[in-house]
Amino acid sequence: MTSPAAAPSHRVLADFIKAYDVRGVVPDQLDDEVAWAIGSAFAQIIAVPDGASAVVVGHDMRPSSPTLSRAFAEGVAARGLDVTLIGLCSTDGLYYASGALGLPGAMFTASHNPAQYNGIKMCRAGARPVGQDSGLAEIRDLAQWSLDRQDSAAVTHQGTAPGTISERDVLADYARFLRGLVDISGNRHLKVVVDAGNGMGGFTVPAVLETGAGLDQLPLEVVPLYFELDGTFPNHEANPLEPENLLDLQAAVVEHGADIGLAFDGDADRCFVIDERGEPVSPSAITGLVAAREIAREVAGGTDAGDIKVVHNVITSAAVPDIIRENGAVPVRTRVGHSFIKAEMAKAGAVFGGEHSAHYYFRDFWYADTGMLAALHVLAALGDASVPLSELGAAYERYVASGEINSRVVDAGAATGRVRQWAQDHGPVTVDELDGLTITHAGGGSDDGTDPMWWFNVRASNTEPLLRLNVEAADRATMECVRDVMLALIRAGADA
The missing domain is CATH 3.40.120.10 (Alpha-D-Glucose-1,6-Bisphosphate, subunit A, domain 3)
Structure with a gap:
């Protein structure tokens, strides 16, 4: 593929390039021409300004992934950069290649989306994230400009010699x-x-x-x-x-x-x-278990526990910061989303980070997420234990959670106002707006157990007219009560 044939673009890249990555329907939104334009823009916005001489590209098993990743690579090469294709890999395999080779990278995958989708996760050298606020918006706009101007064929001029494309197996x-x-x-x-x-x-x-x-x-x-x-x-x-x-x-x-x-x-x-x-073991429990192991390893290596930080997002279980503190380390709370977690981990120098969605991040893996490394930690912990996993995990499952519940609403701001008012009327509560609205009732106001802890978070979707509710409490009855009240208040303005 030397350059895609020029044709008026009917694609609006903003429709499928969102806060964290590219995720679109093939071929209606994402095809070889679009991948080529995004590759060219990635080279100009990320790789060249960062001083990179090459880019690493991998792909998953979707039928469209090999050709899309090749088109992206050719768009990069048209800007004079070399490209290393690592072929089939997991996303954390691409992060490994980016970290180990010191190269910016791109992974072609739509993760868990249905088969008709594909997408691109991009990173700077060392697996540092590329998101809406760290280059993705500029990549989108430049690629759109190129497509709209039918400029794809023009980007190989200006005397730039195209880069080479080679293959390498890193599994x-x-x-x-x-x-x-x-x-x-x-x-x-x-x-x-x-x-x-x-x-x-x-x-x-x-x-x-x-x-x-x-x-x-x-x-x-x-x-x-x-x-x-x-x-x-x-x-x-x-x-x-x-x-x-x-x-x-x-x-x-x-x-x-x-x-x-x-x-x-x-x-x-x-x-x-x-x-x-x-029975499922919650991702929050896995976060607590791995956090305890990573803290213990750091302490054994001579680090003072008070200097060790572990990151968690606003809707992981309250057990997670409890466990981190019990092990002498410092919990760091952040917004939901991998770009926020990775940025906070790098800023804090955190040894580990976990999310409710089963993303686990490790300092020793370039602050990137890897499900395989988390699995190894769980296997190691279980292998060392004399009890089954249900007993091992029980120490990290301390509260009862609702899971995330979505409600379609007409006015997210009004619905959030209703739940805020209810919570403040049923205080004492603390109010936090780090990511959406988090209301916490610490409980413990009575000695007979009639004042249990509860908290909830309400977050508006960035892409749909939805409010996302998460509730957790000291016991199931309290969780269900708070959950049902919140849903009634949120859905009082529901979009039928």
Whole structure:
């Protein structure tokens, strides 16, 4: 592909280039021409100003990913930069390549979205995020300008010699790197069921958990579910955040008498955990467990616990900051979203960060998210324990949560005002507006247990007329009461 044929652009890139990444329908929104223009813009806005001489590009198993990633690479090369194509990889595999090679990068994936979608996650060298406020808006605008001016063919002029495009396999290096961060070789034997959902976990799990890449055999028996790479997702969507997509894994854990189940999303940057009973372990509990391990490792290395920071977002369980403090470290609270988490981690020098959505971030992984490294930590903790995962995880599951509930509303501001007023009338409460509205009632005002803790967060969607509600409380009855009151207040102005 030398340059796409010039034709008037009918695509509005703002429709599918949002706060964190590119995510559009193929080919109606995202096709080779658009990918080429975005690649060219990425080179001009990110790579060249940062002093990079090359860019690394990877892709997932979706049918459109190879050609789209190649078109992006050719757009980059047209700006005089070399491109290293690493082919099939998970998103954290791309982050590994960006960090290890010191190059800006792009990953072609739509993560857990349905098969008709594809997208691009972009980063600076060292896996530093590119989001709406850190270059993505400028990339979008320049690519739109190029498409609107039918300028794609013109960007190879001005005497710029095109860069070269080469290929490199980094899977073995990625596997060795992760295995070097967590040692589980001496642990007790575990039976592990892994549901890859026909996504990239089927590519990375064998390399990391089995004997690929010249690594020693781990004390694991891996039972694979849906390891065949298939971007049409024939068995279920690769989105473990939705409970129905965990049903096969839950049944298989019980059927095989397994110690643990792991589920990865489509690009394998998120990991969900199932205990030996077939019950989910919440991402907040996993955040607490991994945080405790990372804090202990830092302390063992001579770092004072009070100098260790762990990041969590506004809707992770209240147990997470409790656990961080109990281990002597400092919790750092931030907005929801990977670009905010990564930026806060780098600013604070945090050792670890976790989100309610099962994204886990590690200082030793360039502050980027990796579901596979989180899975290794859980396997190591379970292998060291003398109890089943249900008992191990119970120490980190302290409160009862509603999960995120979406409501379609006409006036998000009015609905938020109603819940604020109710909460202030039922105080004492604290009010926080870091990300949406968070109201916390600390409880403990009575000795008989009749004044339990509760909190809720209400956040407006950036893209739809929705309010997102999360509620947590000391007990189920309190959570359900607060949840139902909040939903009634929010939906008093619902869009029928």
